[in-house]
Amino acid sequence: MKARFNNVVNLSGGQEITNPATMWNKEVENEVDYIFGKKSGESQDWDVHIINLKNIADDHAPMILGSLLEMYSDVLFKRGQEQNYPTMLLLEEAHHYLRDPFAEEGTQLKAYERLAKEGRKFNCSLLVSTQRPSELSSTVLAMCSNWISLRLTNERDINALRHAIENGNEHTLSEISGLPRGDAIGFGSAFNIPVRFTIDKAEPSPKSSDAAFASIWST
Structure with missing residues (x-):
């Protein structure tokens, strides 16, 4: 069973956790810097970053992308309006993961809905591509101009x-x-x-x- 997880996580151990809260916040910021770009004023070492999730099972893609967007929205809103580098998120095949929350068991506000509602004020815009708009979150659709x-x-x-x-x-x-x-x-x-x-x-x-x-x- 352990061998199956080695493809996903490193089970050999890592750095010692001394302050979980501080360490978690720092790791989240580092991950957001790497995937979505650094805050305004810092040197960006790329212009376009492609995140390829095609090898992930359809059942897992919403959870994984949702976690990435949760981290991004958390850091984005904490940085404030003046510290975010203008960013466009292009979400391909969005019907696979930007699902209507009212069609699911939970109806909590999802990260992609918060980004659709508030991201514009924090220099973040969404470009949503889909073949089935009826399967998308109605909130995300309503925010498209x-x-x-x-x-x-x-x-x-x-x-x-x-x-x-x-x-x-x-x-x-x-x-x-x-x-x-x-x-x-x-x-x-x-x-x-x-x-x-x-x-x-x-x-x-x-x-x-x-x-x-x-x-x-x-x-």
């Missing part, structure tokens, strides 16, 4: 946008379900009017096309 939407056909997803968008434009929402592949609509406070545009194809393109069932089965 700008939207770029590709085609959505599920009525629950479109309703999630309808309830999240202030003075939701029904004409814009009706267009979303009929968008061709690669087209998107941008709307929100940064757009004077909703803007439709085509996204350039990725080079190399991802391997995400449908299987050619008819041609393969016919041979």
Whole structure:
């Protein structure tokens, strides 16, 4: 059993704990400095930091990312408004971990909801990417001020946008379900009017096309 934990934690021992509270706070600050960046005025040794959780089981990802965001929000708010370096958190595949708390057993305020509500005042903004907005926290959705939407056909997803968008434009929402592949609509406070545009194809393109069932089965 011990061998299975060696991939996650070092069981050989570490430094002696003399003052648990002080040591814990210092370790949290060091971890936040490394993952999310140092406070304003200190030298930053990177511009973009990618945290890859794809090898973690889906059941564990919300807990692990939630813990990281809890640490970050705690340090962010303690530093105060003047000491935080402007930071953008881009959360990919957010429906896997920014779940609606009212769909779970506990309804406590999550770290990502506190960041969505208060982070802007502390120089932190969220960019949330998802295929299923209906599975996201309604609080996070409501705090979004700008939207770029590709085609959505599920009525629950479109309703999630309808309830999240202030003075939701029904004409814009009706267009979303009929968008061709690669087209998107941008709307929100940064757009004077909703803007439709085509996204350039990725080079190399991802391997995400449908299987050619008819041609393969016919041979």
